Amino acid sequence: xxxxxxxxxxxxIFKESFPCRVELRFPHDDEARELAGKxxxxxxxxxxxxxxxxxxxxxxxxxxxxxxxxxxxIAAMIYEAFASAGIRATFNSHPKNPADTIIVHLGRAExx
Numbered sequence: 126x127x128x129x130x131x132x133x134x135x136x137x138i139f140k141e142s143f144p145c146r147v148e149l150r151f152p153h154d155d156e157a158r159e160l161a162g163k164x165x166x167x168x169x170x171x172x173x174x175x176x177x178x179x180x181x182x183x184x185x186x187x188x189x190x191x192x193x194x195x196x197x198x199i200a201a202m203i204y205e206a207f208a209s210a211g212i213r214a215t216f217n218s219h220p221k222n223p224a225d226t227i228i229v230h231l232g233r234a235e236x237x
Contacts, residue, residue: 145173145174145196147229148176148227149164149168149176149177150179150228151177151178151231152179152231152233153179160231162177164229165177186233187232188213188215188232189216189217190215190217190229191228192216192222192226193218193222195224195225197218
């Protein structure tokens, strides 16, 4: 048996399954800041709480997605979205990462 789920219902189901936030970390350049702003809006449209933070050390290329094992399934979906778009991405989970936060490190914008 299948049923149709509207966007609002799907969003609520997703939030109830595992509430988490995304922390976007980006390098100190204008292009990366602009990209972080766009990604913030995309994640917010999916009902993620998002914080964008500049960081001194970013991956030189692509995107690195990190999570706690408890949030691994959501982090893997985020990783797959970048990889499917042809953006070089890596993914790892670590028990020291916060359980309710997915950390997304953006590389330099010109190599994404």
